[in-house]
Amino acid sequence: MEGPYSARFPSSPAGEKSRRAPVFRGTAEERTRSRSARPAKARTMDRTTDHEFHHRPVMAQQIVEAFAPVPAGWIIDATLGGAGHSTLLLEQLPQISVLGIDQDPDARGAAAARLAPFGDRARIAAARFDAIAEVVAANLPAEARVVGVLFDLGVSSPQLDRAERGFSYRLDAPLDMRMDPSQSLSAAIVANEYEERQLTRILRAYGDERYAGRIARAMIAARPITSTARLAEVVRDAIPAPARRQGGHPAKRTFQAIRIEVNAELEVLPVALRAAIALLAADGRLAVLSYHSGEDRIVKQVLREASTGGCTCPAGLPCGCGAIPTLELLRRGGLTPSDEERLANPRSESARLRIARRAETTP
């Protein structure tokens, strides 16, 4: 089944769009809107199979255990990546099928190859995950039951490790950082066209960068900044020498902040989480893996809101405001990876897994 949002197991080589976006000269607000909230009508063709797509799924066993109790139906993997989690779910839970979503054509190509052996139990859609409701409507029959939704947020290892994607401060390449190469906003535009005030705000809000103002001023003075190596150098030089030696690579927080801005990562997350909760059948499970405090704060807030139904009654008193909780939180505080996993897979280090169950609600 293929709808406007689907790109299911492509069998032909891709005519992928150019990675370089045309320079976009609107206001910041217009640029934000120019990021496609939904995929284009025309189907995005994926690349052919990529056997070099290596991403180790984080907290894999805990994810399988989280979904093990669900009834028969569909799990939506909202961040399919190379299908590491989806493959394990399909192998270990015979009652489920998977509809995977990813906005990155490289990820979808790799996932298509891995999921092909599961035949009709696996489908893939090209979309941004805040369009999850439309993706489900376009790809699953109306009677299909959504029994699980998984979000494994952020970037995959290949996105970071492939220099040409322009995400990494360790590998020199043109500044890019778009998960969806067809969108217009890229890291080059953020670095070269944002005003000082905007740059300072995103470095502070999305990177927790203490030297946000200094870095923003240095970036503006160094324009044009066209490569990852040049941006890393400008950031390093903007930070006072003693601070450069603390907390990892000096450009780490700036790169994270620009990546989050380019991909609208924190803007779309609450929208997507609320839509996912609404899609879930009773007793279905929601599992969310986040990797930094900005993400986790949003996850926690949306889950808390759903688990109280927005109840405003004083604590300790029975609810009299008519709020209807739609989620039951299965573990307060969330789960973190074992020491063994942290050692074996440094990218799991900051992971936090929150799991919730869809409550029975009467309309």
Ligand SMILES: C[S@@+](CC[C@H](N)C(=O)[O-])C[C@H]1O[C@@H](n2cnc3c(N)ncnc32)[C@H](O)[C@@H]1O
């Ligand atoms: C951490 S990786 C997922 C890895 C996957 N769980 C696995 O085990 O192979 C995150 C993936 O989600 C995708 N992604 C991130 N934000 C997205 C969004 N808003 N919409 C669609 N895909 C997104 C990225 O392109 C990336 O491939």
